[in-house]
Amino acid sequence: MRIPITISLIITGSALFTYVFRRASTPLERQSRNLLATKKSQIQQPKNSEKNLGQLSLQPWMKDYIEFHKSSIKNGKLKKGIPYIIYECNGEELCGGVGDRVLGMAKALYFAISTGRVLLIDSTYPVSLEQILKPNLIEWNAAFPNTPDKFDDLKNDMPLFNRKNTLGYRLGRTNGHDSYRLSEILDNGLFKDRLESKGLGSHIGSSTLSVARAFHDAFWALFKFDDVVLSRAEQMKLGSGLPRGSVENDVLPYVGLHHREGDYAMFDVEKNTMIKRFVGIDQPLKCYDLVKAKFFLDEGIVNPSAYIASDDASTKKEMKEKDPSIFYYDELQIFHIDWSVREGTNTKDLHTTSSIQQGVVDMLAEVAVLVDSKCLVMSQSMFSYLAYYIRGPDDRCNIHVKPCTWDTINRESNLYAYESGDKSSKEISAKLS
Numbered sequence: 001m002r003i004p005i006t007i008s009l010i011i012t013g014s015a016l017f018t019y020v021f022r023r024a025s026t027p028l029e030r031q032s033r034n035l036l037a038t039k040k041s042q043i044q045q046p047k048n049s050e051k052n053l054g055q056l057s058l059q060p061w062m063k064d065y066i067e068f069h070k071s072s073i074k075n076g077k078l079k080k081g082i083p084y085i086i087y088e089c090n091g092e093e094l095c096g097g098v099g100d101r102v103l104g105m106a107k108a109l110y111f112a113i114s115t116g117r118v119l120l121i122d123s124t125y126p127v128s129l130e131q132i133l134k135p136n137l138i139e140w141n142a143a144f145p146n147t148p149d150k151f152d153d154l155k156n157d158m159p160l161f162n163r164k165n166t167l168g169y170r171l172g173r174t175n176g177h178d179s180y181r182l183s184e185i186l187d188n189g190l191f192k193d194r195l196e197s198k199g200l201g202s203h204i205g206s207s208t209l210s211v212a213r214a215f216h217d218a219f220w221a222l223f224k225f226d227d228v229v230l231s232r233a234e235q236m237k238l239g240s241g242l243p244r245g246s247v248e249n250d251v252l253p254y255v256g257l258h259h260r261e262g263d264y265a266m267f268d269v270e271k272n273t274m275i276k277r278f279v280g281i282d283q284p285l286k287c288y289d290l291v292k293a294k295f296f297l298d299e300g301i302v303n304p305s306a307y308i309a310s311d312d313a314s315t316k317k318e319m320k321e322k323d324p325s326i327f328y329y330d331e332l333q334i335f336h337i338d339w340s341v342r343e344g345t346n347t348k349d350l351h352t353t354s355s356i357q358q359g360v361v362d363m364l365a366e367v368a369v370l371v372d373s374k375c376l377v378m379s380q381s382m383f384s385y386l387a388y389y390i391r392g393p394d395d396r397c398n399i400h401v402k403p404c405t406w407d408t409i410n411r412e413s414n415l416y417a418y419e420s421g422d423k424s425s426k427e428i429s430a431k432l433s
Contacts, residue, residue, distance in 0.1 A: 059208055061200050062217045065113045066137050072118045077143045084118040084144060084168040085111070085153075091125035096175040098337050098363055099382025100420045104174035106218035107154060107182050109138075111171075114190035115162040120144050121222075122170075126337065126356050132364045133223040140222060144168065156180045160188050181419050183211050211417040215389035225368055232365035233372065236307075240329040243305055254307055255291050255397070256373030258384035259284045259319070261312035281319055287377050287404035288323070294409045295375065307373075309366045311336075337363055375412070377401060385418045 058066075072082040087108040089095035096104065105121060112119035121140040123129035135141055145168060152172030153160070156179060163169065173179060185191060186209050195201055203209060237251045238244075245252050259281060288306060296304040306326040308316045316328045337360060370376055370387030375397030378384040388398050397412040408414050 058217050058221060059203070059213070061113065061195055061198060061203070062221050064198055066221060068116075069118055069138050073139045073142045076139070078118060078120065078145070081167070082118055083116065084120055085115070086120045086122050086144065086147070086168070086170045087174065088121075088170050089123040089125050089129075093173055094176070095123075095125065095173075095337075096420065097382060098367065099384075099386035100175045101337065102219065102223075102386055103182065103215070103382060103420060104179075105222065106215050107174050107180065107185055108171055109218045109222060110182065110185045110191060110214065111154060111160070114160070114185065114188065114194050116194070117168075118142075127360050130226075131357065132226050132229050132360055134226055135222070136224040137221045154180045154185075156184070160185065160190050162190065175420055177420075182214065183417060183419065186211070186214055207415070210393070210415060211419065212389055212393040212415055216392040219390050225364070229361055229364045229368055232361050233368035236329045236332075236362075236365055236369055237372075239331065240307055240327040242307055242327050243303065253374040254305065255288075255295065255375035255377065256370040256384075256387065257284050257288050257291075257306055257308070257377040258370065258379045258381065258387075259308070259310050259315060260379040260381040260383070261310060261315055281315060281322075283401045283404070284377060284379065285319065285322060287399065287401050288326075290404060290406065290409055291375055291377065291399070294406075307369060309369065332362060375399065377404065378416075378418075380422075382418070382420050385416075388416065 072079055072084075078084060085108065087105050089101065095101050101123075105123075108121075109119050119138070119140055120142060121129060130141060147168050147170065149166060149169035150172060151163065151166075151169055153163070154171060154174050160180065180188075192201075192204050195203060207213065234249070234251075237254075238249060242251045242254060244250055292304045304325055306323070308319055308326055308328040310316045310328075313330075316330075320326045320328065367383070367387050367390070370384060371390045376384070376388055376391060376399070378388055378398065378400045380402070391398065393413060393415045395413055398414050398416070399408050399412075400414070400416055400418075
C-alpha cells in the first residue's frame with residue numbers, strides 16, 4: 001500500500017485571491033502550549049494567556065519585557081508618563097514586502113527593549129495589520145497619545161541612542177539597506193547594557209542572540225495568525241490537490257520549497273547599486289530531489305509531493321511539468337503587500353478594496369503554508385525566511401538552497417542569518433548549540 005506524503009514547494013511572494021470557507025478544525029488552527037514546534041507538529045500558536053507565558057520557550061529578556069509592557073497598559077490605553085515608540089506604516093514611505101515589514105517590526109521591538117520603551121504599532125497600509133495578525137503576548141494595538149514627533153532612529157548613519165527627553169515618538173523607516181540590521185541592534189551597546197542591567201549578561205555572545213532565535217521570539221511575543229489567514233492556508237493546501245490522510249481534509253506532512261523569480265532588492269555596498277537576486281528553478285528542484293531521497297527512501301511505500309508558491313505563475317507550471325509530484329493552487333493572483341497598490345505602479349488600478357484585502361490575506365496564508373511544512377527549503381528572499389523565523393531554527397528541518405547538500409539535509413536543523421537584501425544566506429553553525 002502506498003501512503004502519499006506531501007512536500008510543500010513555495011515560490012515567493014505570491015499573494016492571491018479567492019474566498020474563505022468553513023470546515024472542521026485543522027492542524028494549522030490547533031493551539032499549542034509549547035512555542036517551539038517539533039518536526040512532526042503543525043504550526044503552533046500559543047494561547048494569549050498569563051498561565052501560558054511561563055511555558056513558552058521565550059528568552060528571559062523577552063518575558064521581562066512582556067511583563068513591563070503589560071504593566072504599562074490599562075484598559076487598552078497606554079498609561080500616562082510611560083515612554084513609548086510607534087512603528088508605523090501608512091503608505092507614505094516604503095514599508096517593504098511582508099518579510100521586510102515584519103522584520104522591521106521585530107527591529108522596532110528590540111530597539112524598544114534596548115531603550116526601555118513600550119512598542120506600539122500603527123500599521124494601516126494597505127489594510128489594518130489586525131486583519132491578518134492579532135496581538136499575542138504584547139498589546140501593541142493599545143491607544144496612545146497623538147504625537148507629531150518622528151525620528152529616524154534606526155537609520156544606520158548615526159549611533160543608536162535613547163531620547164531620554166522625549167516621552168514618545170514615531171520611528172522613521174525601519175527597513176532598507178540604510179537601516180540598522182537586526183543583528184546590529186542585538187550586538188549594540190544599548191541592548192547589551194539592558195541585558196546587563198537585568199542580570200542577563202551571560203547571554204551576550206551566545207546563540208540565544210542569533211537573528212533566527214531573536215526574530216522567532218519577537219514574532220510570537222507580538223503576533224498570532226488571524227483565523228481567516230489560517231483558514232485560507234488550509235484552503236490553499238486542499239485546493240492544490242496535495243495528498244490527504246485518512247481523516248477528511250487532513251493534508252499529510254509535506255516539505256516546503258520556496259522559489260523566487262527575482263527582483264532588484266539586493267544592495268551591493270561596493271558598487272553602491274541595487275542588484276538582482278535570482279534563483280533558477282534547477283536549484284530548488286535538485287534540492288527537492290535530495291529531500292525526497294532523505295525522507296522518502298521506502299521504495300515507493302511513501303509517495304512524496306510538493307506544494308509550490310511563486311512570484312511567477314509560469315514558473316509554478318514549469319516546475320510541475322518537470323516533476324508531477326509538485327502541486328500548486330491556481331486560483332490565485334500575484335500580490336505584493338507594498339508595490340501592488342502603490343501609486344505609480346501598473347497594478348494599482350487593477351485592485352478594489354476587497355481584492356486588496358484578499359490579496360493581503362492570501363500573502364500571509366502562503367507564509368503559513370510554509371510554516372506548516374515538514375521541511376522548509378528556502379530561497380534568497382525574506383518571504384521564505386519569514387516562514388523560517390516563525391517556525392524557529394530548533395528541532396525543525398530548515399534548508400537553504402545554497403548550499404543544499406547531504407550535510408545540511410542530514411542535519412535538518414540549520415541555523416541561518418538572513419536579512420533584507422543580503423546577497424547570500426549565512427550559515428551560523430554546523431550544528432545548533
